[in-house]
Structures are given as structure tokens and as C-alpha cells.
Amino acid sequence: MADPNSPKIVVRMYKTGTGDFFLLRIDKMDGKKFNILLDCGSYKFDKTRLDEIIDDMHALTDGIIDLLIVTHEHEDHISGFETAKDKFSKLITFKNVWFAWTEDKDDPFANDLREHHSKIRLAIYNAYEKVSKLMDNENLRTLYQGERNYADIKHLKETFISSMDWLNSLNYVTPPAHQIAGTTMVDKFRSWGIIKDDTVVEFREPGEIYNGFSEIEGIRFLILGPPKNLKDLFDEGKTDDYYKKREKPSGFNFEFIDALVNDKEGTAISYPFETDYIVTDFQKYMEKYTNQEKWRSIESDWLLNVGNLAIRLERCLNNTSLAFALQLKSNEHVLLFTGDAEYGNWSSWYNKLFWDIQTNGITSQRDINYLLKNTVFYKVGHHLSQNGTPKEKGIDLMTSPVFAAMVSLDLDIIHPKWRNTMPCDYLGAALIEKTKGNIYFSGDHNKIINNIQTARVNISRKNIDQINSVCKPFLDKNFVEVEIN
Amino acid sequence: MIQKAPPFRKLRGYAFDPSLSQKIDTAFINLLTYKIPWEENLKEGPIGEYVEVIDYDPTTQTWYIPVDLNNNYILAQDGLFPSESNPQYHQQMCYAVAMTTIMNFEKALGRPIMWSPHQIFQNKNNQTSSDPEYVKTLRIYPHAIRDANAFYSPQKKALLFGYFSTKSNNTNDLLPNALVFTCLSHDIIAHETTHAILDGIHSKYSEDTNPDVLAFHEAIADIVALFQHFTFPEVLTHQIAKTRGDLSTQNLLGELAQQFGSAVGNYGALRDAIGVTDKDTKIWHAKVPNGLEYQNEKEPHNRGAILVSAVFDTFLTIYRNRTADLLRIATGGSGILPEGYLHPDLVNRLAKEASKSAQHVLNMCIRALDYCPPVDITFGDYLRGIITADIDLEEEDSCEYRLAFIDSFRKRGIYPEGIKSLSEDSLKYSAPVAQNIGSSVSVLSDFLRKFSNEMAFTFDRKIIFDITKKYIKGDIQGNNENDFFALHSRIAGKFSTREFEKLTGLVFSETYKEFGVNPSPSYGTAFPSFYIRSLKLASRVGPKGNKTNQIIITLSQNAHFVVVKEDSGKVHFQPRGSSLNEEPENHPLTLMGGVTLIFDLDKMSLKYCISKPILDQDSLPAGMKINEKRILALYNYLTGYKANSSAFAAYFVPEQGTTLLEPFSMLHRL
Known part of the structure; x- marks a missing residue:
């Protein structure tokens, strides 16, 4: 019989490829379970497999999800809700749904932020349209047919377009500004039948502490992010406190956006100089420099920069992740779920964020250091990439001797381009060390360990044996599971 | 009039x-x-x-x-x-x-x-x-x-x-x-x-084949930009006069070098290796190298910074040596400057010395480029190029410029491969010793003389290009190739010997397919393909009036392999085109080989042969073997590649190790 004062939490990660799909079951007073679903997304869903998993979930939960938590709008976190919307809306009842404050239409700051994202999406969309047209096969032929590396040019263009397609498809909700503005995830989830009329939808903000579910009195929710200021939301991280040591953070390139998107008044492109300097009869120049040496023209080069903008938007959307901690009141143990939060989200937790936490009848103000110190379970951010977990403000502070981690990474079901950054060897090795091998993967763990094991890190044989032994019981199952108390 | x-x-x-x-x-x-x-x-x-x-x-x-x-x-x-x-x-x-x-x-x-x-x-x-x-x-x-x-x-x-x-x-x-x-x-x-x-x-220096290549491109570009500043004495005069107190420690030039870069954002980032400004005291001081920089730093930008700081260090040493007497004269022998403003004459002289030292270092850095291998350059190769080029021009290192270079490279742990000691003698490339080459060279000598005569008084760049092309390829206007027996066909014909293979490390035998080399598109399947990257006449006059007349020829060759990874994790390389390469797991790998041949026109001898071999030169002429060391290094570098790539590259660059169309676009984001 479960002890309501020190409940167990069973964390189950479904194996659906690279993407988050977690079911948390918590002991209730009445001996039943309180079910939390956290995201449901994947790089690519096998529909049959997804259906099987939903059946499994239905059987486990009697079709009741007490709380659905949606971290952020990326495909690898929410696409399952659309793919299996019929099955979900038929079989599963979602009683409560939580989103981050970013989805709240009554929040003017959130509305501004979404508008900003939409504007960037529009710039990306316009640039993408232009660049695909300028680099269509016919134009490429005209420009570069005689070049020795014509084949390379074509190949590069194809890579560019396919990567752009992938980055675009990742942003599942935010529409380009000229399409239906103001769409939020709430609208989407309603349209998929996940949110029904009697579903309670709430938006969470950093600093909140939530004790509202009477069935699970032994548990509290602490909300960490997303931060409510642009500086942090746009912060992809600095190089010195990070498992990425390879590039400078970029800013939003407003000049670039301005050349692609008209402003609200409909004013076209901003010019860098007074119009007096502009040539009016430019035909003769065109004739000489564009038509004669076509291979030297630069019509499309500036547009390739859209790739950076798309990456930038992806990372800013990562920063809108609803990051939270679940705490067991009895022993102060913490389960940490950060979605795909990047550096700005993480570092904001250190900025005047406190929770009044009662232990043994005494209430005291606690901060993120306390939570990280008590973390016994970590859902590894952003599929073990270098930009999902900071070192000094993250891993280094997780010092609990009992520590397990789960990684939603599957090297067989992943966009090939993500393989370049996932897994990050430094981070992977650090986590393996911290958890002493108590680490679970949604994909083939041997492949992932192989990838982590580079020349610059060290993984002990003992820890590898431990990973093998914790992953082994789940080899023929469609999930991995760990019990936390 | x-x-x-x-x-x-x-x-x-x-x-x-x-x-x-x-x-x-x-x-x-x-x-x-x-x-x-x-x-x-x-x-x-x-x-x-x-x-x-x-x-x-x-x-x-x-x-x-x-x-x-x-x-x-x-x-x-x-x-x-x-x-x-x-x-x-x-x-x-x-x-x-x-x-x-x-x-x-x-x-x-x-x-x-x-x-x-x-x-x-x-x-x-x-x-x-x-x-x-x-x-x-x-x-x-x-x-x-x-x-x-x-x-x-x-x-x-x-x-x-x-x-x-x-x-x-x-x-x-x-x-x-x-x-x-x-x-x-x-x-x-x-x-x-x-x-x-x-x-x-060197058009192959934009191909990322070892951690130094792109770093080298960046570093040279930064060195030129930096030293070009110092060649304008106007700028230095003001600064030397203004911050006279810093002069005795030579901090000023280092600090200036960094300021030059910081004005444009991260562009001068390479110069961060020169020194740091103390957060509390706001005093700039030079970074003291620990000798492990080159060994430990793998990212292209930081690696480039090592080279920049090594060259800058050299410049400071040279400047210090050139101005020591001036400072002593100005201070009555004490070397300690008095309070107050410096005498304007002293300022001007110091600025002039700084400017001259800068011009000298810049010249040495540029000249060395002719003495580098055409592919896969490392900083060590470059140091050898600097030393050899300078010895060629001026036998005696009277102002100890070369010593200054060697010392500052040594301090950062930049050692050329296969060198026993860091002395001038061992760094200098030596004249190649190979039997039977002499006769082949003499076959070439008339040809090279003819080339140099035709080039000697030609200043029109287009004509230089056309003459060069004619001498390399023959048949410039589609004429019959037999009219002009050009360099490429001469090498293919006369030099397909084991001795020449030993000398260059490139493949010229009919067994070329075993080394992944494609057949020549010009002469049919009997000959391996190779490329003459350049043929140029270099006439230079040294500071003491001595003249050098040289012809520089660079060759390159590609060897195509597939990587076969055994279950044990061991890798080996098979020439592409042979069986077994159909496995999807087997990645293609192209090893570039190349050689720079420098001929002394006056003595009509082959003076230097600077090689990046495809073959194992030690096993030649007895047996032909692939250069395991180079191909393994390339493989290890390319498979460790992702650690160095940017997010943009991770998404938008086709495959690891493929030729980038715009290799510099990604390196430069401010």
C-alpha cells in the first residue's frame, strides 16, 4: 500500500525516436495513480507504434491523464498529438493542461513575443521562397553550368533547401506573420481535440509553486522557466559556461529581417543610403556585370543567411520551454524537467528566483542551487546536445549521490543534421559519471555510448556495465522506466 | 614638355x-x-x-x-x-x-x-x-x-x-x-x-584537411592586416608620444595590436592571444606562452591565434633589438626614460624603427609562402618556409630575425614534424638527395630557361598567365599538342620513375590504381592523373643586393579511398574503385598529396623539394606503400570534425569533409 506522505513516482519514457514522450505516475492517497503526460513528439512517428503506445497508456491510466504538461512548440515535443489526434481524443481524457505563459493570449508580453517570432518566421519564409526560386535548377544551370564544381553547387543547394525544410517543419505552431496571426498552442491543441470544453487550461510562470492537486499532497511543482524577459529568452549562451565551446552567440539580425519583411505601416525595405546615390539607369550595369560574368553574380548569397536566422529562431523557441521541478515533500528529492531550455532559460533561474519551501514545518526561501543539489532525476535537455545543459550553472551543481537521468535520443530516428550535435561527448561523459551509469536512452544505448566515446573524454568500464544493466530489461519493450522516491 | x-x-x-x-x-x-x-x-x-x-x-x-x-x-x-x-x-x-x-x-x-x-x-x-x-x-x-x-x-x-x-x-x-x-x-x-x-x-589551402589549414588562412590574413597598420608610422608616432611610459616594456605595441582588432568586433579575435588587460588594474600585459598551446588547442580560430601571437612576439623581439641602442643614447646609457614628454625626435625614430621592423616581418611572412607545400599545410611547415626563404635571400642572420622567429614558435610548442632540433640548420629545407634525378633535371633545364626568358620582362598579368598555361598544358589555342612539349607531359613522360616518386611522394607508376589515383584525363589509362598547380618565376633581391632566380613548380595529386571499419574498431583504407566499397557504412576519403619544387635557375639544379606525400617515402624506391601516417591523421581529423563545426555548418554543409563552396563565409561571422 502506497504511503501518501512519501509517494513513489514512476517515470516512463516511451521509445518513439528522438523526441520527448514521458508518462509520470504518482501514488495517490486512494492507492491509484495520478497520471502526468509530458509532451508527445518525435522526429518521425511510426503510426502503428504510436497507436500501440497509446493503447498501452490507455490500459495503464484507464484513459485519464490528470495533467498534461506541454513544454514548447517544437515538432519533437508535440507532433504526436496531431499524428494520433483521433486516438487521443477518443481514448484519453485530459483533465488539466499546462502551458508556459508564452501561450497566454491575455498576456501582452506573450502576445508581443509571439508577434516577434511570427515576424521572424515571415522573414524566413520570404527568404526561403526567394532563395528556392533563385536557386532552382534552371537558374543554377544558367549561372553555373560551365563551372568545374557544378555538381557540388547543386549538392550544396539541395542540402541547404532540405535543412531549411527541416528547420521550418520543426516550428510546429508559430505561423508566418501574414498567415493567421496569434495562433497559440492552446488553439492547436483545441483543434486536435486534446483540449475539450471541460479541460482546465492553465499557464505557468517562473517562481510559482503549485500545491493544487489534493490527490498528491506529497508533491509540489516548482516552475523555473521560461523567463519573462527578452534578454534571457534570446540568450543562447555564452561560451565559457557551456558544453559548447565552438561558436559565438549571435544576435537577431534586424537589417536582414528588414530587407525581407515590410513593417506594420507597409513601408518597404529600408535603404542604407540616401536615394541620391542610387543609379536610375542601371540597365547598362546589369548588362555588363550581371549578364556577362554570371558566375560572379551575388543575387542569392545574402539570402543564405536565412539559415542563421532559422537556427536562431529554433533556439529561441527552445528557450520558451516550460521548465519545472517536481519535489517529493518528504525527502526533498527533486525531479528536473527542462524541456529543451537553452542557456538563457537556465541562467534566468539564478536571477532573483525564490520559492518558499516548507520542510519539517519550517518555511524558508530556497533557490535553484537547492533544487539542483537535491535533484535525483534529470530529464536531459535537448536530447543530450551541447546547448541543452550548461556546465557550471547545471551539471556541476547536481551533486546528489543518488542520481538517474533519461535521454530522449535515438540515433536511428533522428534528422541526420542533428547527429552533428547529438550526443555531445563532454556532456554525455559528465552525465554518465554523475549518474554512475544510471542513465536511460530511448534509442540503442550502445550506439549512443559509442558516439560519446571520443578521444577527448573518458568513460569507465564500470559505468558502461551499469548502463548496460539498467537498459537491458527494456530492450524488447517500447519504453524505459525508472522509479523515484 | x-x-x-x-x-x-x-x-x-x-x-x-x-x-x-x-x-x-x-x-x-x-x-x-x-x-x-x-x-x-x-x-x-x-x-x-x-x-x-x-x-x-x-x-x-x-x-x-x-x-x-x-x-x-x-x-x-x-x-x-x-x-x-x-x-x-x-x-x-x-x-x-x-x-x-x-x-x-x-x-x-x-x-x-x-x-x-x-x-x-x-x-x-x-x-x-x-x-x-x-x-x-x-x-x-x-x-x-x-x-x-x-x-x-x-x-x-x-x-x-x-x-x-x-x-x-x-x-x-x-x-x-x-x-x-x-x-x-x-x-x-x-x-x-x-x-x-x-x-x-595556394588554392588548396581552403580545404580543411588538418586543424592548421583554415587556421593558417585566417592567421595570415590577420597578420597582414595587423602589420600593415604598423607600416604607417603616422599612427605609431602619435601613440608612442602619448603613452610614453609604456615604451620601456614594449606593452604599447601589443596593446595597440589588440585595439586595432577590437574596433571591428570579433575580427581581431585572433589577437586575443597576444595579451590581456587586467580587470582590476586595467593594465595590459602580454600573455606568457606555456609551450602547450599548439598541442592543446584544436579549434581553428584559437589555433590561428597561436600563429598570430608567435609572429607578433617575433616582431616585438626584433623591435626591441633595433631600438635598444636608441633608448640607451636617449637616456645617457641608463635605458631608463626620464619623467615628462619624450623628445619628438626620439618618438619619430622609435616609430620609424617599429614601422621598419613591421615591414620586415611582413615581408618574411609573405615570402615564406613560396616555400610551403601546396596542400595540407601546418604551422611547422610554415616556420620551415620562413627560415628557408630568408636564408635564400640573406645567408647571414645578422640581426637575428630568424632566431627571433624560431624562438617565439618554440615558446608556443609549434614544432615541425620530423625535425630533430629547432636549429636554423635543421629547419632549413635541404637540397634533395636522390640518384638519377640530376639527369632528369637537366632534361628540364632548357625548358625552364626558355620559360624564364619568355617571362623575364613580362609584366602584363594576362600574358604571364597565358605563357604559364602554355608551358604547363601546351595547346593553348587548341593547337596540336605535339607542337609544344609542355611541362605536364614532360613530367608524365620523363619522371615516372621510382626516384621521382621517392622525391615527391606522389604516384607516377602504372600501378597508380592501387593508391586510389585516377587515370589521367589527358594521356589515357597508362598514366596517373596529377595536377600542376603553379609554375612561376621568382626573382628577388636581398637587402645586401644578392639576387636569387628561381622557378617554383607545385604539383598535387588526389588519392581516393574508402574507409573500412572492422568490428574491432580498427580502420583500414582501400582504394576506391576496388571491390568492397559498396557497403554504405564505408565512407569515402580523399588524401591530397603535393610537392613544391624549387629550381635554382643560375645553377640549374633542384634546390628544394617540399613534399606532402601520398606514398611512404622511406619504403621507396624498393617498394611502394601508402603513407599510413598521413591518411590516418586525415581520417582522425575528419571523424573528429563535428567538434569544430558551427551550428550553421552542422545544418547546411553537406557531408563531413566535403569541399565547401564558401569556406570563409562561416569562419568570419563577427
Whole structure:
């Protein structure tokens, strides 16, 4: 019989490829379970497999999800809700749904932020349209047919377009500004039948502490992010406190956006100089420099920069992740779920964020250091990439001797381009060390360990044996599971 | 009356970039008059012999009116006055700095610089082969992109400069939302022009085959930009006078070097290796190398920084040696400067010495490029190039310049491979010892003499290109190849010996397929394909009047393999085209080999042979074996590649190790 004062939490990660799909079951007073679903997304869903998993979930939960938590709008976190919307809306009842404050239409700051994202999406969309047209096969032929590396040019263009397609498809909700503005995830989830009329939808903000579910009195929710200021939301991280040591953070390139998107008044492109300097009869120049040496023209080069903008938007959307901690009141143990939060989200937790936490009848103000110190379970951010977990403000502070981690990474079901950054060897090795091998993967763990094991890190044989032994019981199952108390 | 063209065209410009003109303490040093060799036929643009400035902005699809530097009003006032809001001034600035950089290279190399040729397909007898086409001018687009970036495009033989707006929280020096133009920065223009020039000398240096190659490109570009500053004594005079207290420790030059870079954002990032400013005391001090830098630092930018700091360290040593007597004279022998202002004469002399030292270091750095292997360069190779080139020009190291170079490289742990000691003697490339080569060389000697005679008084770059092409390929106008027995066919015919293979490390035997080399597109399957990258005449005069006449030939060859990974994790390499390569898990890998052959024209002997071998030279001539060491190093580098790539590269670059069309675009983001 479960002890309501020190409940167990069973964390189950479904194996659906690279993407988050977690079911948390918590002991209730009445001996039943309180079910939390956290995201449901994947790089690519096998529909049959997804259906099987939903059946499994239905059987486990009697079709009741007490709380659905949606971290952020990326495909690898929410696409399952659309793919299996019929099955979900038929079989599963979602009683409560939580989103981050970013989805709240009554929040003017959130509305501004979404508008900003939409504007960037529009710039990306316009640039993408232009660049695909300028680099269509016919134009490429005209420009570069005689070049020795014509084949390379074509190949590069194809890579560019396919990567752009992938980055675009990742942003599942935010529409380009000229399409239906103001769409939020709430609208989407309603349209998929996940949110029904009697579903309670709430938006969470950093600093909140939530004790509202009477069935699970032994548990509290602490909300960490997303931060409510642009500086942090746009912060992809600095190089010195990070498992990425390879590039400078970029800013939003407003000049670039301005050349692609008209402003609200409909004013076209901003010019860098007074119009007096502009040539009016430019035909003769065109004739000489564009038509004669076509291979030297630069019509499309500036547009390739859209790739950076798309990456930038992806990372800013990562920063809108609803990051939270679940705490067991009895022993102060913490389960940490950060979605795909990047550096700005993480570092904001250190900025005047406190929770009044009662232990043994005494209430005291606690901060993120306390939570990280008590973390016994970590859902590894952003599929073990270098930009999902900071070192000094993250891993280094997780010092609990009992520590397990789960990684939603599957090297067989992943966009090939993500393989370049996932897994990050430094981070992977650090986590393996911290958890002493108590680490679970949604994909083939041997492949992932192989990838982590580079020349610059060290993984002990003992820890590898431990990973093998914790992953082994789940080899023929469609999930991995760990019990936390 | 004799009308004689003036030697120079004077053009006013920023010494650094516009941001310095907005600060009261730096505004007065930021204006400089560039002296550019007079170009008689300079057209609107400006469009001259070497560069063409084309001011088309694709982001707005507008053309800006090209400046006419021969306009009377403009001529009368040494060019347009520096202005951020006048695009015509931007055109002038690009022209002035690019030409200054080009002239520095020509001075050091002793020959006209050539842009890397435009490689097109040629269809001949139903055989397609690549054909190099002359590129007269480097194209400069001052307003090509809207990004904090500027790059040289090897594909278009063009410099693309970007502009961007700053956000108010970035910096106090700039107006919020003010536009920043990269084409107005001396450092950026000089840097990008150097990329283009280097690509013209060694076009394979843009291929990322070891951690040093792209770092080298960056570092050379930065070194040229940096030392070009120091060659303007005007700038130094003011600064030396102003901060006289720093002189005794030579901090000033280091601090200045860094400031030059910081004015344009991260462009001078390579110079961070020179020194740091203490957070509390605000005092700048040079970074003391620990000797492990080169071994430990793998990222291209940080690696480039090591080279920059090594060269800068050399410069400081040389400057210190050259001014020690001056300081003693000025201080009555004590070497300790008195309080108060320095005597203006002393300031001028010090500035002149600094400027001369800078010019000397710059010359040594540029000249060394001719003494480098054509592919896969490392910093160690470069050090050997610097030493060898300098010994060739001046036997005696009377001012200990070479020692200064060796010492500062040693301090950072940069050791060339296979060298027993870091002495001048062992660093200098030695004359190749190989039997039976002598006779083959003498076969070539008439040919090379003929080439040098034809080239000797040719200054027209197009004619130089055509003559060179004729001597390499023969058949320039589609004439019968037999009319002219050119270098390529001579090498294929006369040099397919084991001795030549041992010497060069390249494959010339009929068993070439076993080493993954493709058959020659020109001579059929009996011959392996190889490429003559350059053939040039270098005549230089040393500081003591001694002359060197040399012919430099560079060859390269590609060996294509597939990587076969055994279950045990062991890898081996199989020539592509043989069986077993159909497995999808087997990755292709291309090993580039190359050699720089330097002939002494006066003695008609092969003086140096600087090689990056495909073959294991030690096993030759007895047996032929692939160079395991090089191919393994390449494999390890490319498979560890992802650690170095940027997010942009991770998404948008096709496969690891594929040729990038715009390799410099990604390295430069500000």
C-alpha cells in the first residue's frame, strides 16, 4: 500500500525516436495513480507504434491523464498529438493542461513575443521562397553550368533547401506573420481535440509553486522557466559556461529581417543610403556585370543567411520551454524537467528566483542551487546536445549521490543534421559519471555510448556495465522506466 | 614638355574604421592618406588592373553610382573625405586598402600577384577536363550582404562585405541602430584581400584537411592586416608620444595590436592571444606562452591565434633589438626614460624603427609562402618556409630575425614534424638527395630557361598567365599538342620513375590504381592523373643586393579511398574503385598529396623539394606503400570534425569533409 506522505513516482519514457514522450505516475492517497503526460513528439512517428503506445497508456491510466504538461512548440515535443489526434481524443481524457505563459493570449508580453517570432518566421519564409526560386535548377544551370564544381553547387543547394525544410517543419505552431496571426498552442491543441470544453487550461510562470492537486499532497511543482524577459529568452549562451565551446552567440539580425519583411505601416525595405546615390539607369550595369560574368553574380548569397536566422529562431523557441521541478515533500528529492531550455532559460533561474519551501514545518526561501543539489532525476535537455545543459550553472551543481537521468535520443530516428550535435561527448561523459551509469536512452544505448566515446573524454568500464544493466530489461519493450522516491 | 604620370594616387581613408573617428582621443589618428600606385586606366568603380569595385546591393536590388577617382575635384583633394553615409567613399576605401595589401604582397614576392583562376569545364574530344581561365580582377562588392560578416568567395573570386545594425546594448561607442559597414574597416578589407591573394598562391589551402589549414588562412590574413597598420608610422608616432611610459616594456605595441582588432568586433579575435588587460588594474600585459598551446588547442580560430601571437612576439623581439641602442643614447646609457614628454625626435625614430621592423616581418611572412607545400599545410611547415626563404635571400642572420622567429614558435610548442632540433640548420629545407634525378633535371633545364626568358620582362598579368598555361598544358589555342612539349607531359613522360616518386611522394607508376589515383584525363589509362598547380618565376633581391632566380613548380595529386571499419574498431583504407566499397557504412576519403619544387635557375639544379606525400617515402624506391601516417591523421581529423563545426555548418554543409563552396563565409561571422 502506497504511503501518501512519501509517494513513489514512476517515470516512463516511451521509445518513439528522438523526441520527448514521458508518462509520470504518482501514488495517490486512494492507492491509484495520478497520471502526468509530458509532451508527445518525435522526429518521425511510426503510426502503428504510436497507436500501440497509446493503447498501452490507455490500459495503464484507464484513459485519464490528470495533467498534461506541454513544454514548447517544437515538432519533437508535440507532433504526436496531431499524428494520433483521433486516438487521443477518443481514448484519453485530459483533465488539466499546462502551458508556459508564452501561450497566454491575455498576456501582452506573450502576445508581443509571439508577434516577434511570427515576424521572424515571415522573414524566413520570404527568404526561403526567394532563395528556392533563385536557386532552382534552371537558374543554377544558367549561372553555373560551365563551372568545374557544378555538381557540388547543386549538392550544396539541395542540402541547404532540405535543412531549411527541416528547420521550418520543426516550428510546429508559430505561423508566418501574414498567415493567421496569434495562433497559440492552446488553439492547436483545441483543434486536435486534446483540449475539450471541460479541460482546465492553465499557464505557468517562473517562481510559482503549485500545491493544487489534493490527490498528491506529497508533491509540489516548482516552475523555473521560461523567463519573462527578452534578454534571457534570446540568450543562447555564452561560451565559457557551456558544453559548447565552438561558436559565438549571435544576435537577431534586424537589417536582414528588414530587407525581407515590410513593417506594420507597409513601408518597404529600408535603404542604407540616401536615394541620391542610387543609379536610375542601371540597365547598362546589369548588362555588363550581371549578364556577362554570371558566375560572379551575388543575387542569392545574402539570402543564405536565412539559415542563421532559422537556427536562431529554433533556439529561441527552445528557450520558451516550460521548465519545472517536481519535489517529493518528504525527502526533498527533486525531479528536473527542462524541456529543451537553452542557456538563457537556465541562467534566468539564478536571477532573483525564490520559492518558499516548507520542510519539517519550517518555511524558508530556497533557490535553484537547492533544487539542483537535491535533484535525483534529470530529464536531459535537448536530447543530450551541447546547448541543452550548461556546465557550471547545471551539471556541476547536481551533486546528489543518488542520481538517474533519461535521454530522449535515438540515433536511428533522428534528422541526420542533428547527429552533428547529438550526443555531445563532454556532456554525455559528465552525465554518465554523475549518474554512475544510471542513465536511460530511448534509442540503442550502445550506439549512443559509442558516439560519446571520443578521444577527448573518458568513460569507465564500470559505468558502461551499469548502463548496460539498467537498459537491458527494456530492450524488447517500447519504453524505459525508472522509479523515484 | 614631358608629361609624366605621378607615382602615386593619394586617397584619404580611415586608418582603422569609422568608430574611432567618433571618439575624441582617437579621431585624429584615424585619418590616413593611402598612397596607391598610379593606375593610368583607372575607371569608374573604381575598376583598375587588379580589382573592380562593383557596388550592387542585392538586398535592395540597387546599384550605387560608382566613384570616378579621376574626377578633378576628387583628385584635387586626395580622394573623397571619409564618410559613412556616402557609398562612393566606401568604394574608394575598399580600393585603397585592397591595393595597399596587394602592393605589399608584390613587394615581398617580387612578381605580380595573380588571382586564383576560374575553373571551368572544357569539352575536348568528348573528354571533359577542367580548364583554368584567367581572372583579371578581384571583384569587390562593398554592400553584398546584410550580416555582420564579410568574406572572400573562392567560387566567385570576389569579396563580399556586409553591413548590419547595432543594438543599443552592444556597445557604448555606436549609435543605437546605427549601421556598421564592414567595408569601411581597414582590417577587414586587408584581411579579406589577403584571403584572395593567398588563394591565388595556394588554392588548396581552403580545404580543411588538418586543424592548421583554415587556421593558417585566417592567421595570415590577420597578420597582414595587423602589420600593415604598423607600416604607417603616422599612427605609431602619435601613440608612442602619448603613452610614453609604456615604451620601456614594449606593452604599447601589443596593446595597440589588440585595439586595432577590437574596433571591428570579433575580427581581431585572433589577437586575443597576444595579451590581456587586467580587470582590476586595467593594465595590459602580454600573455606568457606555456609551450602547450599548439598541442592543446584544436579549434581553428584559437589555433590561428597561436600563429598570430608567435609572429607578433617575433616582431616585438626584433623591435626591441633595433631600438635598444636608441633608448640607451636617449637616456645617457641608463635605458631608463626620464619623467615628462619624450623628445619628438626620439618618438619619430622609435616609430620609424617599429614601422621598419613591421615591414620586415611582413615581408618574411609573405615570402615564406613560396616555400610551403601546396596542400595540407601546418604551422611547422610554415616556420620551415620562413627560415628557408630568408636564408635564400640573406645567408647571414645578422640581426637575428630568424632566431627571433624560431624562438617565439618554440615558446608556443609549434614544432615541425620530423625535425630533430629547432636549429636554423635543421629547419632549413635541404637540397634533395636522390640518384638519377640530376639527369632528369637537366632534361628540364632548357625548358625552364626558355620559360624564364619568355617571362623575364613580362609584366602584363594576362600574358604571364597565358605563357604559364602554355608551358604547363601546351595547346593553348587548341593547337596540336605535339607542337609544344609542355611541362605536364614532360613530367608524365620523363619522371615516372621510382626516384621521382621517392622525391615527391606522389604516384607516377602504372600501378597508380592501387593508391586510389585516377587515370589521367589527358594521356589515357597508362598514366596517373596529377595536377600542376603553379609554375612561376621568382626573382628577388636581398637587402645586401644578392639576387636569387628561381622557378617554383607545385604539383598535387588526389588519392581516393574508402574507409573500412572492422568490428574491432580498427580502420583500414582501400582504394576506391576496388571491390568492397559498396557497403554504405564505408565512407569515402580523399588524401591530397603535393610537392613544391624549387629550381635554382643560375645553377640549374633542384634546390628544394617540399613534399606532402601520398606514398611512404622511406619504403621507396624498393617498394611502394601508402603513407599510413598521413591518411590516418586525415581520417582522425575528419571523424573528429563535428567538434569544430558551427551550428550553421552542422545544418547546411553537406557531408563531413566535403569541399565547401564558401569556406570563409562561416569562419568570419563577427
